[in-house]
Amino acid sequence: MKLIVAIIQPHKLEEVKEKLYKAEVNLITVSEVLGHGQQKGVTEIYRGAKETGNLLRKIRLEIAVNESFVEPTIKAIIKGAQTGNIGDGKIFVLDLERCIRIRTGEEGSLAIG
């Protein structure tokens, strides 16, 4: 079992969701986060005072999957989120120790799907 965490551009969320559904990955958690990587961030001006390097809005996806779904999920995220420009984001794949479905108490692969 793996936990896939991806940071993407907010406006790419819909496309990524669509590609994930096509790859039959339907369980997803989405949150709004701030951050920047190589992109420097944006300049904002408040009553003449310039603030540079402000963090940008990003979307974080968390998807727990069984091994066979790892590659399709990664491909789907790239397909949906890639523009080729700086700021497209990153995908992290982590080992997932346990997964428990709260409703039934099921564990492991069964609980993920």
Add this chain to the structure above:
Amino acid sequence: MNTVNTGDTAWVLISAALVMLMTPGLAFFYGGMVRKKNILSILMQCFIVLCLLSIQWVVYGYSISFAPNDGFWGGFQWFCLNGVGVEPYPDYAATIPHQAFMIFQAMFAVITPALILGAFAERMKFSSFLIFILLWATFVYAPVCHWVWGTGGWLKKLGVLDFAGGIVVHITAGIAALATALVIGKRKNLEKNIPSPHNLPFVVLGTALLWFGWFGFNAGSALAANGIAVSAFVATNTAAAAGGLSWALMDLIRNGRTTMFGTASGAVAGLAAVTPGAGFISVVPAIAIGLVASLICFIAVSVIKPKLGYDDSLDAFGVHCISGTWGVLATGLFASKLVNPAGADGLFLGNPKQFLIQLIAVGVTLVYAFAVTMIIYKIVDLTIGVRVDEKEEAMGLDLTQHHERAYTVLE
């Protein structure tokens, strides 16, 4: 010499202030409907229109709209308010200082172009917006205003009835909205994801401010604190209420639930529709005008628009042009000399000619405003470009056009 009536003057000045508040009200009405990355761009567009056109109006806008002239628009003799003083100008209002009339009209000239921006919300460059609005106020608003309300205007001579701006305000702005929505194109990724309004309470706040301000808009258009002002006030409130109820009912019939967004939209449709007739109709026609306004606007925005596929983001055409047109025609049906002896009887009181005049005015205004809006748009587009680039649109206009954001994520 005409004497200034203090009651009339006080009412018109208060009305001017009420109408002024409608532009920021409209900003919240529209601002709540966009995505949160674009709300400041809407507030800013409305606010800068208030600043820009207030100046345009006193410098030359008032003159080319209202200075007596038989031609295409008003004369230039009132440039920089030359000759527009505190003495009444009886052609327009015999009992208030001429400048009171001028500043009341200024607020109409401000809000009308602001109405259009709902059509191209979330995708127009701020610089292009400024130029577009200034040209539009000059070449669409001013001439049509002169035709309908100005001394020497040809539609006025024809006998058209437009109490507070169904033609001058709602039809011109509403059809301009359609023109710009067609030519600027859809927002990106619309098929996959029709964005939800980011703050419906703002929409309701804006609606409330519009409704409140509309008393100045319509009842103030009597230009005196008299019986006509009162009957316009009553008609305005009645039509707004009927419009809100009617949309709520259609929501219920079609989708099984009444919605806040729908009810607020219905009230605005009712208000826009009663505008041209407010001072000429009694209360039962006001109910009918409000009920029908919501019905046809509902059909326009929820049935026809999706079929035709243009992206009038915030339904400036679907609400203002449709209900404005209905209101102007309805004035030709319901107008009564018993309500306002200075008006005329409509079709239902045995005067079909009035309906025909209203029809001509609607037709000419639709064609003129649509064509000139297209020309202005093309000129701006060919010189500096109208639309933001794809990346700016994705990031939102607040950050890219103004370097500000409305809401922080942390703290």
